[in-house]
Amino acid sequence: xxxxxxxxxxxxxxxxxxxxxxxxxxxxCNERCVHCYLDHDDHGEMTTEEIKHLLDEMASAGVFILTLxxxxxxxxxxFFEILEYARQRTFCVKLKTNAILIREAEAARIRDLGVxxxxxxIYSHRPEVHDAITLxxxxxxxxxxxxxxxxxxxxxVVIANVLMIQNVQDYTGxxxxxxxxxxxxxxxxxxxxxxxxxxxxxxxxxDQSALQQVFRDTGLVGNVDEFCAVAAPADENALSxxxxxxxxxxxxxxPYGDVFPCVQFPLPTGNVRKQRxxxxxxxxxxxxxxxxxRIKDLTTCTQCSHVSNCSRCPGLAFMEGxxxxxxxxxxxxxxxxxxxPSANMLSKRRAAANLxxxxxLPALASASA
Amino acid sequence: MSRLFVARNPxxxxxxxxxxxxxxxxxxxxxxTLNRTATILWQAADGTTPLDEIVQSKICPAFDVEPAExxxxxxxxxxxxxxHEILQISEEPIPPATALAGxxx
Numbered sequence: 001x002x003x004x005x006x007x008x009x010x011x012x013x014x015x016x017x018x019x020x021x022x023x024x025x026x027x028x029c030n031e032r033c034v035h036c037y038l039d040h041d042d043h044g045e046m047t048t049e050e051i052k053h054l055l056d057e058m059a060s061a062g063v064f065i066l067t068l069x070x071x072x073x074x075x076x077x078x079f080f081e082i083l084e085y086a087r088q089r090t091f092c093v094k095l096k097t098n099a100i101l102i103r104e105a106e107a108a109r110i111r112d113l114g115v116x117x118x119x120x121x122i123y124s125h126r127p128e129v130h131d132a133i134t135l136x137x138x139x140x141x142x143x144x145x146x147x148x149x150x151x152x153x154x155x156x157v158v159i160a161n162v163l164m165i166q167n168v169q170d171y172t173g174x175x176x177x178x179x180x181x182x183x184x185x186x187x188x189x190x191x192x193x194x195x196x197x198x199x200x201x202x203x204x205x206x207d208q209s210a211l212q213q214v215f216r217d218t219g220l221v222g223n224v225d226e227f228c229a230v231a232a233p234a235d236e237n238a239l240s241x242x243x244x245x246x247x248x249x250x251x252x253x254x255p256y257g258d259v260f261p262c263v264q265f266p267l268p269t270g271n272v273r274k275q276r277x278x279x280x281x282x283x284x285x286x287x288x289x290x291x292x293x294r295i296k297d298l299t300t301c302t303q304c305s306h307v308s309n310c311s312r313c314p315g316l317a318f319m320e321g322x323x324x325x326x327x328x329x330x331x332x333x334x335x336x337x338x339x340x341p342s343a344n345m346l347s348k349r350r351a352a353a354n355l356x357x358x359x360x361l362p363a364l365a366s367a368s369a
Numbered sequence: 370m371s372r373l374f375v376a377r378n379p380x381x382x383x384x385x386x387x388x389x390x391x392x393x394x395x396x397x398x399x400x401x402t403l404n405r406t407a408t409i410l411w412q413a414a415d416g417t418t419p420l421d422e423i424v425q426s427k428i429c430p431a432f433d434v435e436p437a438e439x440x441x442x443x444x445x446x447x448x449x450x451x452x453h454e455i456l457q458i459s460e461e462p463i464p465p466a467t468a469l470a471g472x473x474x
Contacts, residue, residue, distance in 0.1 A: 004400045004402060007402075008386060008402070011387060012386065015386070015387055017386065063384070064386075064391060087382075090381070090382055090383040091382060091384075092382030114381070116382065116393065116398055117398070156398065
């Protein structure tokens with residue numbers, strides 16, 4: 001984050017302003033990614049007029065960065081009408097898309113509307129791997145064509161790659177592809193549970209050895225020794241800090257108008273069809289509960305050696321059952337990074353040892369003697 | 370002396386945070402913040418009101434400053450913002466961009 005953006009974020013935090021919002025326009029999608037956490041059926045998306053009204057409310061509330069995502073945003077027939085309206089309200093608009101519906105004309109329109117960046121999901125440089133994840137034949141080729149169209153318009157494109165069992169060998173290939181295309185790339189090893197709580201997709205997560213390999217790749221992490229070092233013990237400042245920006249300067253709105261602290265934090269806090277966006281942001285009990293949590297309030301994690309530099313996601317912790325608890329996926333990342341098990345992992349090991357303790361039965365022992 | 374007209378560049382993103390305008394350049398995503406004077410100028414930059422009128426009606430009353438001095442400063446600010454493509458300046462009125470003629474809050 002740039003110094004000035006950091007300064008603005010701190011100002012927004014002090015003023016209780018939702019500086020950045022992700023708005024999912026639809027959960028419908030033209031791909032069927034094997035790791036996706038969404039239900040793609042339409043259960044009553046907001047209409048064009050409802051979304052425009054919400055954008056007015058969000059602009060008045062001080063929202064500056066607006067990420068339009070889904071589902072696939074381009075399956076909405078009114079997408080450009082919404083985008084144009086958002087830009088008229090001078091939001092800094094970022095798009096997340098698979099881009100397979102973006103051709104030359106769409107790329108030119110996106111440029112004309114002054115979009116800040118377009119994040120595009122690419123899972124492999126090999127069609128047989130990428131298309132096997134999206135379950136759409138030819139999807140890699142179409143997404144790459146779209147990237148070229150967008151680049152030719154001078155737009156900022158970011159390739160987003162999610163690491164999973166299927167593509168674990170390909171992230172260096174994706175990075176090379178990004179360099180060849182002249183675009184940025186990110187890599188995320190986190191698989192998110194389904195929004196309904198179903199955790200079966202987590203079986204696609206990569207194992208410890210793959211995480212270790214990723215965390216020791218200088219091209220990704222820079223200085224490996226620094227990145228993989230165990231953190232210094234948390235001081236009072238670290239313990240008083242916020243777990244993340246969710247509910248503090250950011251939140252998420254679903255296509256049905258439900259407001260959550262974050263896209264990865266499915267705690268309902270209100271619905272913009274029934275309440276004003278700003279009222280939900282300021283007065284929702286749930287939003288304020290999340291807002292009240294400091295690192296020192298976290299159960300288990302305060303005892304952990306990783307507490308001051310863990311990537312712990314409060315939303316993933318919530319999906320595990322306790323928003324003040326650990327997020328096991330992040331414990332695994334800290335372990336892969338440093339080789340030091342987290343307090344949560346040690347606690348689980350102790351519990352497991354108690355459950356499977358095996359002792360010779362006295363009768364059998366004497367019989368065999 | 371010719372009059373100067375100023376218009377917000379429709380390609381930038383902007384939001385007012387506690388009286389100060391936060392602006393992201395459409396050219397290279399650089400973030401800028403404007404002080405309160407520049408923020409007033411930005412908000413009034415509709416392409417049709419001449420800069421001297423903006424200074425007279427919006428800036429002088431807010432800051433208790435001499436009109437000639439305020440106009441000189443405002444012209445410098447406008448040219449500086451134009452160099453970053455945040456503002457458009459012209460000696461003729463600037464018609465609103467057709468696609469993005471929105472107001473900034």
